[in-house]
Amino acid sequence: MLVSGGPRLRGRYHHGDLAPALVEAGLAQLGERGPAAFSVAEVARRVGVSTAAPYRHFADRDTFLAAVAARAATLLAAAMTEAVDGLADPAERLAGAAGAYAAFVAEHRVGLDVIFSPGLRAVRDTDLAATGRAVMSRLLDPSRELAGDGALHLVEQVVALAHGYGTLDADGFLTADRVTDEPTTARARRAALALIAGASGAGARAVVPPSRP
């Protein structure tokens, strides 16, 4: 999103609302280069401001990254909500949320790894923590209906599955030797359904770890 007049103004570049524009550009860049290559300077260039400008709005790189991650978490929660909207069956809801999660990670390269990153935890971004919990509840709510006390275990398994689909797709592994042209969303969703079926169907012992002696 750029101000009216186009992205490339000559000379001074006055911006109405730089902070959100930086966050938006940061999100786009995260999707293209990944969290490791995330650079304040490059985001500034992308928006068309000097490399010093972001530091008027964000204390340092990590604070900025946390703000971008918080924005991503908001979008992720929304995407997951939309994906399960109108679904009654908890297995369908959990699998739908997993599919949306995988697709989001594949596209934006942000998932629970970044949202709950230990590096960003020091920044203590309130938005990030709250939205992270929102993402988790999209998974936990249907999981509780399915597995009761074993909900956390089931969520862990489904999250791992969805996260794996997202990251492998982002790294070009799934597209390399693609066996279907089915999108990531559908593949992850179907795999999650199988996992859920196997975890609950073959007995809850598949989900809950054996009690320790």
Place this chain on the structure above:
Amino acid sequence: MLVSGGPRLRGRYHHGDLAPALVEAGLAQLGERGPAAFSVAEVARRVGVSTAAPYRHFADRDTFLAAVAARAATLLAAAMTEAVDGLADPAERLAGAAGAYAAFVAEHRVGLDVIFSPGLRAVRDTDLAATGRAVMSRLLDPSRELAGDGALHLVEQVVALAHGYGTLDADGFLTADRVTDEPTTARARRAALALIAGASGAGARAVVPPSRP
């Protein structure tokens, strides 16, 4: 592994076999800092040689990284082989390989994403390609017994699951809100068993995508 005399020699540092020592140190560093932060200079420092020394043995950073990845792939294939050694049931073998994969990724931060990385594909390291196939066959062989024509789909699902467990653990997500003190290996293995059960048990339609109209 360092030459006798200890890691810290004064003055000139003569090394018997620098190349393998660099690969080994690179592997250790990969596990600590991750592939993105992988740096030739830091590996050289870790071994105790100048930052120029590695370039006598490897053309550039990517070639070096490919060699490290090839070494990792060898270890990974061995770990997976050992994990399934003596197991007859193909489901147990596939799940065991998945557990070993997850644990390896958690510890070394190298998985199929790095081994089949598009960035390293340009280097065309023969070892890397061959060992990557060896890793895949540990998963594909039992999968074929289980799913026949749907083997590739099942492997994709299991790989995504194991990769998710490995990366999330490496990023500190699983340890953060740990729900068990069960190790990653066992968790990923059990989740894989559930997935396999659900994929084959509830009908093969869970594995193979619907045929297109």
Place this chain on the structure above:
DNA sequence: GTCTATAGAGCGATAGAC
């Protein structure tokens, strides 16, 4: 084969002009 030294680049962050 390893060293020292260096060029050249990118990034994080700050200082001071406007």
Place this chain on the structure above:
DNA sequence: GTCTATCGCTCTATAGAC
């Protein structure tokens, strides 16, 4: 609030001494 300019750091890679 944004700019220009700059410092200090790390990294990749090369040149040349030994």
